[in-house]
Amino acid sequence: MQVKDSELERYIRLYRKSVLGAALCYVRNSADAEDIMQEVFIRLYTHKGSFESDEHVKAWLLRCTVNLCKSLLRSYWYRFSEPLDAAPEETHYDTPPDSTVSEALAKLSPKTRAVLYMYYYEGYPAEEIAKITRSTANSVMLRLSRGRRQLRKILTDERNGNDD
């Protein structure tokens, strides 16, 4: 049964930021993240299946986001072209001088960033993340461990560099 307007409104209110956050883990710029966010909710609105709960909807949305991001990253055009309307330095990872967080996250691989995001920001356990990203729980756990180590090192190196 197709999602009703009232339900769409509610799901957007509940999960728009989660979808956007997940998309930003994978894609290079804000325009692509916006495109993916729109596409994900369009697919939700036209989805003909049923959902058991709000949590089911959220997991479905995130899985859809991950799949669309992966399709984008795999596409030849994306890998070898620049976005048509983006200025050279204009990415969502441009940061103000006093912030290193976004820069640090940008240095992680998309998969690692997404796993960290879903575990720490969204609060998903490893097995749920594995279902969303179509990997294994073991792979998720090890990627979390790896990602934390990398991020700690990047933040520590940048902090020490700023102190010099």
Place this chain on the structure above:
Amino acid sequence: MTDYKQIFEKALSEACEKNDFSDDEKLFGIVKERTGTMEKRTFKWKKPAVTAAALAAAAALTVSVGAVANWDLAAFFTRYFNDSATQELADEGYFYSSENYAENNVPAASGTYPVMGETLEKDIFTAKILGIAGDTQDPMMLIDITVNDPEVAAASDVIGVYTQAIGTYEFENMREKYGKEFGKGVKDETDPSLFHVSVRVPPFWITQGEEVVFDIVSIHTLGLDGNDRGLSETDLAESGLPAKGNIVTSYHIDLESKAFGIPFDDVFSKVKAYNVGMQFRFTLPENILKEAPRKWYGLSDQLVFTADDTEFILMYSEFGAHSSYISLSCGIRENMEDYVKISGPEHARKFAEQFVLTADGVEYKPDIERAFTYRDTRADTNVMIENMCYLNLTFPPIDYENAQSVTLSANGVSYEIKP
């Protein structure tokens, strides 16, 4: 302690401040408008036309799994290594050869690192990676190593090889934190200078679909008569192994002793190390290995066994072609004295002996020599809690997929792993 949630909250806030993302109301309007007009939108990332380069890139993403170009290579596992478990998996199609790699990937440009199927020369050796086979528990890499010094080649029918396979970032920034694997090389039946090596690679790095660095760290041969032989402390350090006497090194030296067929103490006097550092870099498809059933149980109260005020809680199980692996948490130990109490080999064995794995009525005891306890000081393992200790057990392999019932028992307490 790092607050990762705050890191993402800040990053997301920054992104939303800098960019004009649709808010709730606007997004609702966009979705309604686009679905109402049934607009078929062409995203700017769709390639406008098929070009030769695009075809080549598309071909690079095509994976041909199981299409073993040279089935003789897969037969190496039984022919040279008596590894029937990996052989069976290779026969099922879980074998990715260098020919498969060549079909699916562009070789590295000269001046960069060699890939699977390309040869690399260093010191008196030539190495070439032939392929990888097995499951996600114990993937086995096949390598051919030619010993170009006839005297050295003639001195033994066996060589020992230490390898490291990790991600590119880890290799370039923190390789000392990751372990090495030991593989045995067996002389070819017809070419006395050629040795075939089978070595385990860590499954995590091989299954990510990202670039992996495969480094042949060190090659060990039996030394020739004379002064130029024997493992020194420098050899061990350059190989990346801890100092002599360290339990990790003892484990590796024991492997060498068995591989070369010489007493443990003779390894230090009779084995010569060549710390070659022969580095390959390549990317493998994600699904070339058979998935070994595994499960994380989390920090639940699925109590299995209690002894000496210690609760052993089932954390992780993995059932591969070579072994069945069970990990149980046994509490947080922040005090070193407490850790010593629980981590001594005799202590681990005392608890390990009490566990039984039963599959469809057949009972299996753990391999006591491989039982060990481990304190996770960096919160890297299982539930990622600092100083959580684990008891790790290795049982014989079982046919988990087809088993109707799998149970772990200890001291009268049983836990059903399957169903």
